[in-house]
Amino acid sequence: MPEALRVCALYPDLMNIYADRGNLIVLERRCSWRGIGFELSSSGLGEQLDPDAHDLFYIGGGQDRDQRLCAEDLLESKSSALHAAAERGAIVLGVCGGYQLLGHSYAIGEELIPGLGLIDAVTVREEGPRLIGNVAIEVSLEDDADARPRVLAGFENHGGRTHLGAGQEALGRVLKGHGNDGRSGLEGARRANTIGTYLHGPLLPKNAWFADWLIARALGRDSSELSPLEDELEQQAHLGARRAAGV
Ligand code: GLN
Secondary structure, rough: OOOHHHHHHOOOOOOOOOOOOOHHHHHHHHHHHHOEEEEEEEEEOOOOOOOOOEEEEOOOOOOOOHHHHHHHHHHHHHHHHHHHHHHHHOEEEEEEHHHHOOOOOOEOOEEEEEEOOOOOEEEEEEOOOEEEEEEEEEEEEOOOOOOEEEEEEEEEOOEEEEEEEOOEEEOOEEEEEEOOOOOOOOOOEEEOEEEEEEEEEOHHOOHHHHHHHHHHHHHHOOOOOOOOOOOOOHHHHHHHHHHHHHO
16 A cells, blocks of 8 residues: 555635535544545646646535636646546546536636546536535445445535536435435536545535545555444444435
8 A cells, every 4th residue: 555645625715615625634533533634735726737647636625716716727727637647547526616617617697617538427506506515415325335325415605507419427326415416316527537526514524424435545455444433423424424414
């Protein structure tokens, strides 16, 4: 196993609402409790990105205004590095606003905010209320230590509706909540190791099993190879989030 999980947070100052920072802390703790090193770096506006220097790239949620700034910068200074990283199997995880930027575009009225095109999806700010509330989805991840479908629970708050391209796999099926667009019953998107989801929560403190799946996958391992942890509190947090969503 490599000595450390190398994580790069993209725009941690701008793309970080609903305590998305907690996701990074969970990755750090779960590595350190197992004696796996953890290196956190960040890349902000105008900063270059080395596609080979990180195992997991993280981009959190953001306001439309901040997404605009980041979208411009992503295309100018980080797009080819992120495509190269995804190509070699690094994890790229986008939450909410970050998820929207992984797709082709985010349309707000006449304005089109361009995205990275790492997943085949477009997001549109349509008429209608924001999609807000507790949410639970069912996901099946092929090399999960527990091969059954599992639940991710969290909280969503987005004005944009995301529509997946015909061949684009969703991350999961909505059990409770709105998901991508409030209609399709689909939530998030996944293409190999690029994953987008509307679940804040923050996502990983409420779904420790998914943090482990990400850690293992980023290190090129199977989750069953990670030593088990004392997860009493994490389990309570997960069950609490599920209860909040009514699942
Ligand atoms: N600004 C985006 C939207 O409203 C994303 C919001 C978020 O990250 N919570 O759709």
